Amino acid sequence: MTEEFGLFSRLVRATEENWRAYTRHEFVLRLAAGNLPEACFRRYLVQDYLFLIHFARAWGLAIYKSDTLAEMRLAQRLVAATLDVEIGLHVDFCRGWGLSEAAMAAEPEAPATIAYTRFVLDRGVAGDRLDLEVSLAPCIIGYAVIGAERMADPGTQLDGNRYREWLEMYAGAEYQKLAHEAKAALDDQFARRGGEGRFASLAANFGLASRLEAEFWQMGLDAKR
Amino acid sequence: MTEEFGLFSRLVRATEENWRAYTRHEFVLRLAAGNLPEACFRRYLVQDYLFLIHFARAWGLAIYKSDTLAEMRLAQRLVAATLDVEIGLHVDFCRGWGLSEAAMAAEPEAPATIAYTRFVLDRGVAGDRLDLEVSLAPCIIGYAVIGAERMADPGTQLDGNRYREWLEMYAGAEYQKLAHEAKAALDDQFARRGGEGRFASLAANFGLASRLEAEFWQMGLDAKR
Amino acid sequence: MTEEFGLFSRLVRATEENWRAYTRHEFVLRLAAGNLPEACFRRYLVQDYLFLIHFARAWGLAIYKSDTLAEMRLAQRLVAATLDVEIGLHVDFCRGWGLSEAAMAAEPEAPATIAYTRFVLDRGVAGDRLDLEVSLAPCIIGYAVIGAERMADPGTQLDGNRYREWLEMYAGAEYQKLAHEAKAALDDQFARRGGEGRFASLAANFGLASRLEAEFWQMGLDAKR
Amino acid sequence: MTEEFGLFSRLVRATEENWRAYTRHEFVLRLAAGNLPEACFRRYLVQDYLFLIHFARAWGLAIYKSDTLAEMRLAQRLVAATLDVEIGLHVDFCRGWGLSEAAMAAEPEAPATIAYTRFVLDRGVAGDRLDLEVSLAPCIIGYAVIGAERMADPGTQLDGNRYREWLEMYAGAEYQKLAHEAKAALDDQFARRGGEGRFASLAANFGLASRLEAEFWQMGLDAKR
Numbered sequence: 001m002t003e004e005f006g007l008f009s010r011l012v013r014a015t016e017e018n019w020r021a022y023t024r025h026e027f028v029l030r031l032a033a034g035n036l037p038e039a040c041f042r043r044y045l046v047q048d049y050l051f052l053i054h055f056a057r058a059w060g061l062a063i064y065k066s067d068t069l070a071e072m073r074l075a076q077r078l079v080a081a082t083l084d085v086e087i088g089l090h091v092d093f094c095r096g097w098g099l100s101e102a103a104m105a106a107e108p109e110a111p112a113t114i115a116y117t118r119f120v121l122d123r124g125v126a127g128d129r130l131d132l133e134v135s136l137a138p139c140i141i142g143y144a145v146i147g148a149e150r151m152a153d154p155g156t157q158l159d160g161n162r163y164r165e166w167l168e169m170y171a172g173a174e175y176q177k178l179a180h181e182a183k184a185a186l187d188d189q190f191a192r193r194g195g196e197g198r199f200a201s202l203a204a205n206f207g208l209a210s211r212l213e214a215e216f217w218q219m220g221l222d223a224k225r
Numbered sequence: 226m227t228e229e230f231g232l233f234s235r236l237v238r239a240t241e242e243n244w245r246a247y248t249r250h251e252f253v254l255r256l257a258a259g260n261l262p263e264a265c266f267r268r269y270l271v272q273d274y275l276f277l278i279h280f281a282r283a284w285g286l287a288i289y290k291s292d293t294l295a296e297m298r299l300a301q302r303l304v305a306a307t308l309d310v311e312i313g314l315h316v317d318f319c320r321g322w323g324l325s326e327a328a329m330a331a332e333p334e335a336p337a338t339i340a341y342t343r344f345v346l347d348r349g350v351a352g353d354r355l356d357l358e359v360s361l362a363p364c365i366i367g368y369a370v371i372g373a374e375r376m377a378d379p380g381t382q383l384d385g386n387r388y389r390e391w392l393e394m395y396a397g398a399e400y401q402k403l404a405h406e407a408k409a410a411l412d413d414q415f416a417r418r419g420g421e422g423r424f425a426s427l428a429a430n431f432g433l434a435s436r437l438e439a440e441f442w443q444m445g446l447d448a449k450r
Numbered sequence: 451m452t453e454e455f456g457l458f459s460r461l462v463r464a465t466e467e468n469w470r471a472y473t474r475h476e477f478v479l480r481l482a483a484g485n486l487p488e489a490c491f492r493r494y495l496v497q498d499y500l501f502l503i504h505f506a507r508a509w510g511l512a513i514y515k516s517d518t519l520a521e522m523r524l525a526q527r528l529v530a531a532t533l534d535v536e537i538g539l540h541v542d543f544c545r546g547w548g549l550s551e552a553a554m555a556a557e558p559e560a561p562a563t564i565a566y567t568r569f570v571l572d573r574g575v576a577g578d579r580l581d582l583e584v585s586l587a588p589c590i591i592g593y594a595v596i597g598a599e600r601m602a603d604p605g606t607q608l609d610g611n612r613y614r615e616w617l618e619m620y621a622g623a624e625y626q627k628l629a630h631e632a633k634a635a636l637d638d639q640f641a642r643r644g645g646e647g648r649f650a651s652l653a654a655n656f657g658l659a660s661r662l663e664a665e666f667w668q669m670g671l672d673a674k675r
Numbered sequence: 676m677t678e679e680f681g682l683f684s685r686l687v688r689a690t691e692e693n694w695r696a697y698t699r700h701e702f703v704l705r706l707a708a709g710n711l712p713e714a715c716f717r718r719y720l721v722q723d724y725l726f727l728i729h730f731a732r733a734w735g736l737a738i739y740k741s742d743t744l745a746e747m748r749l750a751q752r753l754v755a756a757t758l759d760v761e762i763g764l765h766v767d768f769c770r771g772w773g774l775s776e777a778a779m780a781a782e783p784e785a786p787a788t789i790a791y792t793r794f795v796l797d798r799g800v801a802g803d804r805l806d807l808e809v810s811l812a813p814c815i816i817g818y819a820v821i822g823a824e825r826m827a828d829p830g831t832q833l834d835g836n837r838y839r840e841w842l843e844m845y846a847g848a849e850y851q852k853l854a855h856e857a858k859a860a861l862d863d864q865f866a867r868r869g870g871e872g873r874f875a876s877l878a879a880n881f882g883l884a885s886r887l888e889a890e891f892w893q894m895g896l897d898a899k900r
Contacts, residue, residue, distance in 0.1 A: 056738065056747055057576075063735025063754060064796075065351050067426065069762070072731055076758055079738060079751055087744070109658075111665050115561040118568030121739075125575050126290050126507075128353040195420010201292065208559075215561050281522055282801075285513025288506065288529060289571075294537070297506055301533055304513060304526055312519070334883075336790040336890050343793030346514075350800050351732075433784075440786050515801050517876065576740050578803040645870010651742065 007190045008141055008183045010199070011134065015207035022138060022210040023146050027217035032150040034161035036221075038097075041163065043223035045094050047113045047216070049104040052090060054117035056082040058124055058136060065129040074185060081178075093165070112219035116212035123205055130189040134202045137186060138210045144179030147171035232415045233366055233408045235424070236359065240432035247363060247435040248371050252442035257375040259386035261446075263322075266388065268448035270319050272338045272441070274329040277315060279342035281307040283349055283361060290354040299410060306403075318390070337444035341437035348430055355414040359427045362411060363435040369404030372396035457640045458591055458633045460649070461584065465657035472588060472660040473596050477667035482600040484611035486671075488547075491613065493673035495544050497563045497666070499554040502540060504567035506532040508574055508586060515579040524635060531628075543615070562669035566662035573655055580639040584652045587636060588660040594629030597621035682865045683816055683858045685874070686809065690882035697813060697885040698821050702892035707825040709836035711896075713772075716838065718898035720769050722788045722891070724779040727765060729792035731757040733799055733811060740804040749860060756853075768840070787894035791887035798880055805864040809877045812861060813885040819854030822846035 003009060012019050027044070030036035059082065062075035091101045120139075124132030147170025150156050158164050169175060194202075228234060237244050252269070255261035284307065287300035316326045345364075349357030372395025375381050383389050394400060419427075453459060462469050477494070480486035509532065512525035541551045570589075574582030597620025600606045608614050619625060644652075678684060687694050702719070705711035734757065737750035766776045795814075799807030822845030825831050833839050844850060869877075 053744065053747075057741065058739075060735050060738025060741075060747070060750065060754075064732045064739065066732065066735075069728065069758070072728075072735070073758060075735065076754055079735075079754070083744070083748060083751055108661075111562060111565045111662065114569050114662065115565040118572045119564050121572050121575075122568045125350070125571075126353075128351070128356065131353065190422075192422050192426070193420075194422055195418075197415075197417050197419055201417070211558075212561065212564065278519065278522075282514045282516065285510045285516075285522070285525065285529075288510025289508075289514065291507065291510075294503065294533070297503075297510070298533060300510070301529055304510075304529070308519070308523060308526055333886075336787060336887065339794050339887065340786045340790040343797045344789050346797050346800075347793045350796075436783075437786065437789065575800070576803075578801075578806065581803065641872050642876070643870075643873050645868075645872060647866050647870060648868050651867070 003183060006183055007134075007186045007194070007202075008137060011137065011203055011206040014199075014203040015210060018207045018210040018214070019138075022214040022217070023142060023149065025214050025217040025221075027221045028146055028150065029155070031163045032153065032156040032161075032167060034157045034163065036163065037224040038162070039223045040220045042097055042099060044217075044220035045090075045097060045099060046104045046107050047110050047219065049087070049090055049094065049101075050107065050109050050113055051117055051216075052082055052087050054121065055136075055139070056087075058117075058120055058132065061121065061124050062129055062132055065124070065132065071129070110219050112212070112215045116209070116216055119209065119212055123209075127205075128193060130186075130193045130198070130202070131205060133182075133186055133189055135205050135209045137182065137206060138213045140182045141179045142210070142213060143170045144176050147175065228408060231408055232359075232411045232419070232427075233362060236362065236428055236431040239424075239428040240435060243432045243435040243439070244363075247439040247442070248367060248374065250439050250442040250446075252446045253371055253375065254380070255446075256388045257378065257381040257386075257392060259382045259388065261388065262449040263387070264448045265445045267322055267324060269442075269445035270315075270322060270324060271329045271332050272335050272444065274312070274315055274319065274326075275332065275334050275338055276342055276441075277307055277312050279346065280361075280364070281312075283342075283345055283357065286346065286349050287354055287357055290349070290357065296354070335444050337437070337440045341434070341441055344434065344437055352430075353418060355411075355418045355423070355427070356430060358407075358411055358414055360430050360434045362407065362431060363438045365407045366404045367435070367438060368395045369401050372400065453633060456633055457584075457636045457644070457652075458587060461587065461653055461656040464649075464653040465660060468657045468660040468664070469588075472664040472667070473592060473599065475664050475667040475671075477671045478596055478600065479605070480671075481613045482603065482606040482611075482617060484607045484613065486613065487674040488612070489673045490670045492547055492549065494667075494670035495540075495547060495549060496554045496557050497560050497669065499537070499540055499544065499551075500557065500559050500563055501567055501666075502532055502537050504571065505586075505589070506537075508567075508570055508582065511571065511574050512579055512582055515574070515582065521579070560669050562662070562665045566659070566666055569662055570659065573659075577655075578643060580636075580643045580648070580652070581655060583632075583636055583639055585655050585659045587632065587656060588663045590632045591629045592660070592663060593620045594626050597625065678858060681858055682809075682861045682869070682877075683812060686812065686878055686881040689874075689878040690885060693882045693885040693889070694813075697889040697892070698817060698824065700889050700892040700896075702896045703821055703825065704830070706838045707828065707831040707836075707842060709832045709838065711838065712899040713837070714898045715895045717772055717774060719892075719895035720765075720772060720774060721779045721782050722785050722894065724762070724765055724769065724776075725782065725784050725788055726792055726891075727757055727762050729796065730811075730814070731762075733792075733795055733807065736796065736799050737804055737807055740799070740807065746804070785894050787887070787890045791884070791891055794887055795884065798884075802880075803868060805861075805868045805873070805877070806880060808857075808861055808864055810880050810884045812857065812881060813888045815857045816854045817885070817888060818845045819851050822850065 027036065027040065031041070056079055059075050059078040063072050063079065066072040066075060091104075094101075094104060116139075120132070120135040123135040147167060150167055151171040156167070158167070161167070252261065252265065256266070281304055284300050284303040288297050288304065291297040291300060316329075319326075319329065341364075345357070345360040348360040372392060375392055376396040381392070383392070386392070477486065477490065481491070506529055509525050509528040513522050513529065516522040516525060541554075544551075544554060566589075570582070570585040573585040597617060600617055601621040606617070608617070611617070702711065702715065706716070731754055734750050734753040738747050738754065741747040741750060766779075769776075769779060791814075795807070795810040798810040822842060825842055826846040831842070833842070836842070
């Protein structure tokens with residue numbers, strides 16, 4: 001299946017307004033332009049650290065929700081990627097921004113962080129693994145779309161941009177590959193557990209998850225006040 | 226949709242051997258013939274009491290798994306039917322067989338009881354509400370099929386049959402109506418959450434649930450030794 | 451046990467700042483003074499309708515999480531109170547404020563509604579029934595505290611107050627009794643499943659739940675803009 | 676805390692009859708004596724392969740149920756140990772007994788396998804992480820106890836014993852260390868989430884889990900017929 005006809009593309013097309021509000025949020029555009037206030041980015045970094053803990057929990061849940069060893073191993077790779085690699089990279093990256101892990105761990109979770117993470121976990125528990133992966137897609141795949149779109153945008157300013165590293169990470173080949181695999185996993189789940197009857201409900205979840213991701217950017221942006 | 230083309234009928238046709246082994250198990254045939262040893266029936270009654278507790282838990286889980294108020298209310302009716310009516314009727318019925326509620330509650334759960342109930346709950350948590358309802362179908366709808374088939378069978382002996390009340394309860398209009406509604410609910414779930422891709426996995430769950438129901442009868446039958 | 455030494459009172463004392471910020475939130479004080487803008491109250495009413503659906507799901511989850519028939523029946527009563535009584539009363543009440551059920555059901559859930567409801571459900575699934583009931587306590591018991599405190603406050607203005615009915619409902623004997631039973635249920639859970647080692651974690655959940663309830667009021671208040 | 680006063684030792688003492696019936700089951704004694712029929716061992720090997728899949732699911736669930744990164748990493752290690760090491764070793768070992776992975780995966784799960792695995796998962800979902808770890812303890816720690824006890828028993832026959840490798844694996848330093856860590860994790864959970872009020876319920880779960888483990892041996896033994 002070409003990506004254009006895959007489940008992810010269909011979900012984006014069905015919820016385009018939410019999708020654009022999330023992927024082209026002012027936070028993202030200013031980050032790419034290099035004029036996002038640092039307080040906003042720091043706020044985002046701290047909450048993203050707290051987010052990652054629940055992201056790892058979501059993939060732990062996916063292990064439990066697996067029907068086959070292959071499915072389990074896919075979810076296990078994402079738990080490991082999060083706990084063994086991403087959290088470490090994030091902590092290193094944040095140290096460069098003057099944020100220690102202890103300080104981030106002591107910070108209260110913002111309502112926007114709670115809303116998105118617990119929404120995903122609830123869809124994952126109440127629904128099945130397809131519901132879980134669809135709710136996570138705006139995060140995993142969305143960051144790859146954001147990275148690629150910003151890199152292709154003439155308005156993006158890389159020279160002297162404090163956020164360049166962040167952009168290059170999500171636009172980079174490694175992350176793009178991970179997002180590509182996540183799309184293929186969605187198609188696989190939809191083939192085995194989906195059906196047209198489910199599309200409306202999956203699109204509603206996907207749209208709401210995108211809306212909550214936009215709220216997450218907004219929470220970062222609000223730190224400038 | 227005529228029942229013949231409904232999800233339930235398709236599941237039965239896809240797992241016919243398991244289905245027959247369950248619905249025409251020696252326990253059932255001897256119960257209908259009136260020559261099932263009483264010790265077997267008593268064993269069944271006690272374990273069925275313990276079963277009902279987890280059956281009510283399963284419908285509580287379905288409330289949590291609901292997407293709409295209508296779905297919630299359907300599940301709530303089955304919780305209420307179990308906790309407010311069925312357990313009471315079962316306790317009354319068992320008293321007639323010399324079994325007190327306290328004595329039944331103190332009895333250890335048989336492995337066959339644990340296997341079926343926890344299998345259903347696991348499918349219900351790991352999967353979605355369709356998985357849950359499909360796993361419960363051999364119980365809810367199966368008992369109506371068993372009741373109706375035995376009543377229509379010339380080999381069934383009602384006169385002087387100690388188990389007549391049991392047969393008449395499940396063959397009766399009230400229980401048949403409940404089973405009919407459960408079939409309609411399955412079709413509704415399959416329309417909204419199903420799709421042909423899921424059929425193989427649903428049939429596997431349905432077949433395994435029927436096999437575990439057959440083991441439940443066997444556990445009763447083994448009490449004669 | 452006198453209430454003062456019960457689990458609920460200990461949780462309040464351990465998280466007093468959050469508790470006060472929630473129970474004496476500007477939304478509540480202005481509602482009692484009768485000068486809360488109607489747009490704020492309407493916003494609250496709509497989101498509270500959406501909240502109730504997840505509240506019923508939480509008590510369905512509690513049925514599944516029960517160890518005894520007595521526990522199941524307690525949870526079942528709260529499902530029934532929500533689905534059979536509260537939602538109906540709420541819909542009637544809202545009609546008086548010009549809000550139809552269809553209009554409320556079509557409204558998107560606010561992030562504050564998602565944050566609190568899904569936080570509760572996540573605590574309930576990831577933890578045990580004690581975690582679930584502690585996370586729900588700021589809602590169930592908190593509304594009774596708010597009602598009683600406002601009625602006892604000389605600053606409260608009942609004459610000509612558009613919100614009088616709301617205050618009288620939560621301050622009334624029936625709701626106070628329900629809150630009293632919820633406190634007793636918490637003590638029972640803590641005796642059977644608790645222990646001092648759990649107190650810190652329970653207090654953290656209770657405090658966070660109260661913070662999310664305060665955000666819920668704030669979401670209502672923000673509608674005045 | 677010395678192990679003697681740890682939670683595991685207390686659970687064993689509270690359920691001694693079940694514990695002995697499990698750890699000194701005829702299957703185990705004959706395996707140590709070297710006169711267990713091979714058909715019994717093969718039956719056990721196949722079902723143990725199916726068991727491991729749900730064992731990995733249980734540790735995935737524990738990741739989801741974690742409150743801290745440390746807890747998550749502990750559970751993640753056990754997922755990895757199962758999916759990356761144990762299943763592989765088991766498959767290699769079984770190949771030596773003429774059993775291919777495909778053949779084992781195609782085998783239906785025995786009711787005894789379903790009963791124990793789904794019981795554990797249900798305790799894990801309905802309860803909290805302490806309930807989950809207590810239900811898994813007869814498996815993880817029990818195998819270490821069985822290995823050590825058999826090696827210390829003069830009745831054990833190592834020379835020419837076809838099952839020697841199995842005994843040496845569980846009696847070996849590596850597995851004993853894993854069991855030792857599992858005991859420490861239980862004590863840690865009990866300190867943070869336990870309390871004397873929970874002991875009776877935890878002991879009931881532990882005793883039932885041990886009973887279901889004994890049924891698992893019995894299922895193997897029954898293959899000789």
